Amino acid sequence: MPAFPATECADCGELYGFPVVACRACGSESFEAHDVDGSGTVYARTTIRVPGADHQGQEPFEVCVVDLAADIRITARILDNPGLSPGDSVQFVEARDGVFFFEAA
Amino acid sequence: MRDVSIVGMGTTEFGVLDAGVKDLGVRAVSRALRSCDVSRADVDALYLGNFVAGILEGQENIAPLVADSVGLTGIPTMKTEGACASSGIALRQAYQAVATGVHDVVVVAGVESMTSAETTEFTRALNSAADTQTEGKTGLTFPGFYGLWLDRYMYEHGTTREEVAAIPVKNRKNGATNPRARFRDPITIDDVVESRLVADPLRLYDCCPAADGGAALVIAASDRARELTETPIQVLGSGHASGRSGAYRYDDLTTLDATVTAATDAYAQANISPTDLDVVELHDCFSAAEIGDSEDLGLFEKGEGATAAAEGVTAVDGDVPINPSGGLLSKGHPVGATGIGQVYEVCLQLFGEHENQVDGAELALTHNLGGSGAVCTVTVLGRDA
Numbered sequence: 001m002p003a004f005p006a007t008e009c010a011d012c013g014e015l016y017g018f019p020v021v022a023c024r025a026c027g028s029e030s031f032e033a034h035d036v037d038g039s040g041t042v043y044a045r046t047t048i049r050v051p052g053a054d055h056q057g058q059e060p061f062e063v064c065v066v067d068l069a070a071d072i073r074i075t076a077r078i079l080d081n082p083g084l085s086p087g088d089s090v091q092f093v094e095a096r097d098g099v100f101f102f103e104a105a
Numbered sequence: 106m107r108d109v110s111i112v113g114m115g116t117t118e119f120g121v122l123d124a125g126v127k128d129l130g131v132r133a134v135s136r137a138l139r140s141c142d143v144s145r146a147d148v149d150a151l152y153l154g155n156f157v158a159g160i161l162e163g164q165e166n167i168a169p170l171v172a173d174s175v176g177l178t179g180i181p182t183m184k185t186e187g188a189c190a191s192s193g194i195a196l197r198q199a200y201q202a203v204a205t206g207v208h209d210v211v212v213v214a215g216v217e218s219m220t221s222a223e224t225t226e227f228t229r230a231l232n233s234a235a236d237t238q239t240e241g242k243t244g245l246t247f248p249g250f251y252g253l254w255l256d257r258y259m260y261e262h263g264t265t266r267e268e269v270a271a272i273p274v275k276n277r278k279n280g281a282t283n284p285r286a287r288f289r290d291p292i293t294i295d296d297v298v299e300s301r302l303v304a305d306p307l308r309l310y311d312c313c314p315a316a317d318g319g320a321a322l323v324i325a326a327s328d329r330a331r332e333l334t335e336t337p338i339q340v341l342g343s344g345h346a347s348g349r350s351g352a353y354r355y356d357d358l359t360t361l362d363a364t365v366t367a368a369t370d371a372y373a374q375a376n377i378s379p380t381d382l383d384v385v386e387l388h389d390c391f392s393a394a395e396i397g398d399s400e401d402l403g404l405f406e407k408g409e410g411a412t413a414a415a416e417g418v419t420a421v422d423g424d425v426p427i428n429p430s431g432g433l434l435s436k437g438h439p440v441g442a443t444g445i446g447q448v449y450e451v452c453l454q455l456f457g458e459h460e461n462q463v464d465g466a467e468l469a470l471t472h473n474l475g476g477s478g479a480v481c482t483v484t485v486l487g488r489d490a
Contacts, residue, residue: 018239046252047305053229055244075240075353086260098242
């Protein structure tokens, strides 16, 4: 099972999913890679059927707000359009071009 | 702080207007100036809200261009931008300038020209309101944001698709008799729930249409208002707050903090509670947004916003009339013009002259929201005593 590539503030330990340039909690600009458990839970889900300019041709694709066990919430793509609902389990697969991809667990 | 009043207003229709931002702004401002006894020499400044003219039309620096084109050459001007709340912010800035005594008379405008843009450019422009580094990259659109919102809301509250569909049905019914609205044909619950999916569970008729439009106000210190018009409208409360930069940033996605904060501030300043309001124009960019806005504004308890619409509570003749203009769902959403357009509609209500008049309306609220709940302005308005 792939681990999720989180970011940890080197000064206060605050964890982030998406990359950050300054820590919201303490203002530090020093960060370290910090892998966390890649299993998560769906908080909310939609399926994009009318995409924006940069995602033409990829539709339909599923997007979820995902809660990781490490108390990190992110917005991510879900592979294979499983039609998830809040509370369903997902597993991190990979990060590609700044986008996090999960699959139904 | 001085009291501030609206002394003049003007608007274009909202729809497909085949005109650029400068011309729409000039039309709206000219009409606002002609609606009152304000001379060009009286105007101290102009604030103009716009979102995407730079991207779509290659036209920036709009505020001084509009000022010069309407004979207001020389005054200080500025453009405000906060996505869909761009002109709500313009009003907020102008209000503060008059309230603090910096200016006495200020023109406020909102303008957008969108409908002639190519679809690809149009969606790229609209998506610039989201955080392009996070959810933008992921592929989340604005209908997608509210699709996530509605998915979570229906999961938490057991709300049905048919109850949600009552909102566009109500707003399209209202818009049918508003000559300023882009859509003037009623729809049914079946039309909504059978329309094509855009961002599950949101469907096409849950979404507001794009539009071109311009709207403008003249505001002044209240002690001068009666010199300038016989029918001033008083700004009783003004709130402005920022919120979260994406869906993942919310602890509770179904509560948009910026609305709660801006509304709380505006209610406190006006010394009212939500139950005192006679009429509300709120930011129904999607049916889901009207549900959440109405709850975040304190008009209903959490989980009651959709059922209130389904039961007729938010109809023109209901206990809590919401969007008698038809809202964004009918009028359309010329993004930078929407906030001032809402104020125009409630001023007509307070004059007793709206096409969908709420009987005896004396206290009104407008709510203008930008991005993924990233920025919000709330204005409480009343008849000038």
